[in-house]
Amino acid sequence: MTAITRVRPADLTRPLDERPIIRFAVALFATLLSVTVAYGTLRWLSGAAPATPWVRNTALALHLVTVIPAIPLGGYVLLARKGDARHRLLGRIWLGLMLVTALSTIFIRNLNNGQFSLVHLLTVLTLISVPRSLLAARRGDIAAHRRHLLTFYIGAMLIAGFFTFLPGRTMWQWVFG
Numbered sequence: 001m002t003a004i005t006r007v008r009p010a011d012l013t014r015p016l017d018e019r020p021i022i023r024f025a026v027a028l029f030a031t032l033l034s035v036t037v038a039y040g041t042l043r044w045l046s047g048a049a050p051a052t053p054w055v056r057n058t059a060l061a062l063h064l065v066t067v068i069p070a071i072p073l074g075g076y077v078l079l080a081r082k083g084d085a086r087h088r089l090l091g092r093i094w095l096g097l098m099l100v101t102a103l104s105t106i107f108i109r110n111l112n113n114g115q116f117s118l119v120h121l122l123t124v125l126t127l128i129s130v131p132r133s134l135l136a137a138r139r140g141d142i143a144a145h146r147r148h149l150l151t152f153y154i155g156a157m158l159i160a161g162f163f164t165f166l167p168g169r170t171m172w173q174w175v176f177g
Helices: 020-046 058-079 085-105 118-138 142-163 170-176
Strands: none
Touching: 020 058, 020 142, 020 170, 058 085, 058 142, 085 118, 118 142
């Protein structure tokens, strides 16, 4: 069993990680993904992107409405100062967006002929990661809280986000179509 790292006042204001390379990578990829998604969304809203009638599906629309703002918000929460009321509020908003995003995917099954696909493993990851990270913070295990949320953000937002740009997917259509 590992020792729990207790919260000290100096720890609350520290950013994501002491290693600048981790901060730089998160900032770079979160910004790149956010800008690309914003560009695609604006192309779609202006009618410049090809028609994507499947976006009228309620579950997919809800998924997009919650995941698109979660990309930059999650990056900001990871990189900004920690432990204050703003951090807790924005973190809760981000986790709420992620829960709605994950729950909406239960009803999105257009990749595998109406069946669940490997992408749905991210739904399970989210439903496990959200309570784990909250419980770690509540019990004062800030190291575990940071670790859970960093790996969750990288896996669920950045890696999964880049897979949405595969040919035929919605973001591919909006950005490159």
